[in-house]
Amino acid sequence: MDWRCVAPGIILVLIKFAGTSLFVTFIPQIFPRGNLSFVPEDNFTVLEVTPSPTENLMTTSVRITRAVQVGELRWENYGRNLYGFSQNMLEWTSGFSECDDRSSHLVIINDKEEMEFLQNRTRNAKYFIGLEHPDDRNQWLWIDDTEPRGDLFILKPNQVGKQCATLQGTEVRSASCYEKNHWICERKI
Template structure:
C-alpha cells in the first residue's frame, strides 16, 4: 500500500499500492501547487511588510499634523493674550493722559498754580503753621514741596516769600526727612543752619538772593507755604 499526501487542496490517505497513472498525475499536480505556494510566500511577506510600514507612516503623519495644529492653536492663543495686554496698556495710557488733562484744567481754573519740570506748584495766600499748611496741600491733592535738585531750589527762590517746605525732623531729632518719608540727601541750608535743636523741627525758605537759603524754625510759626503736585515721575 502506498501513502499519498495531499497538502491544502490535497487529502492525505492510504491507498492500495497499485500502479495508477491517474494517481501519479494527481500527485504531480499537488506537488506543482505546493511549489507555487512556496514561491509566492516571499511576495506575500513583502506585501504585509509594506502594509505595516504604510500604516506606521500614516500614524506618524497623523501625529505630526496633530502636533502642528496644537502649536498653531497655542501661538494663536499667545497672540491673543499679547494683543489683549497691548490693548490694556494702551487703555491705561489713555486714562493717565485724560487724568493729567483733568488735573491741568483743574489747576488752571483754580489759579495760583505754576508748572515746572513735571510738577505743579501752588503758593498759599494765607500764613499757617507747618502742619496746617501740609493739611491744606493734601486737601488739594498735593503735599508740601520736596526739593530734589538745584534747578528746583532756584525755581522756588523766585517767588520771594518766606515759605514752609516739606522737610522736618519731628520724628527723630537731627534726622531730616521729606514728607514722603525719604531721607534728606541734597540740602541747601543757610550758613549756621540748622541750629534750633529740639525746638525747631520744620524748615522754611528764608531768603531769595542765595542758593543756600534754608532755615529750621518752630513748626507752630505762621508762614506761607508751597504745595507740589507731581504729574510725572
C-alpha cells in the first residue's frame, strides 16, 4: 500500500471529525435551549408622499416596517375558563400585551385544581404567569393586585432583576421580565 496516497485521506478524515466535533460542541451555545426561530416575518416598504404646506414641493420619505407574526395560542377549556398556551417565546410585557389583544390576561392561579391543571401542561417549558413583584411594593402580586395564596406554591423572595414569575411543572420561579419564555393567557367562557 502506498502511504503517500493514503495519508492525505486520513488527514482529511481527521480534519472533518474535528470540525464536526467543534460544531456539535458550540451549536448549543449559539442557539441556547433550542431557540431556533422560524417565525415568518413580513417586511415591507411604505413610500409616503406628503405635500409641503409652504412650497409647491412634495416631500418623499421611505419607512421600512417589520411585523412579526406571533401565531395562535393553543386554547384549552378547564372549569369556567379558557387557557391559551403560547407556542413561541416573548418577554413578559409582550406576553401581557398578546393576552390583552385576545381579550384575556396572563393567568392568575386561584386554587389547587387550577394549579394542577396548569402544572400538567407546563412540564416541558417555562411559561410566564400573571405574577409580578412591582418596584414600589415589597411583595408578589397578581396582575389584578391580589396576593398569591400561600398554600398553592412557595416563591422565594424577589431576587435582583427577577420581578416576573414562570411556571414549569410543579415549580413557580422568579424570572427576569426581559428573558423570553412561553406564556399562558386566561379568559372567562
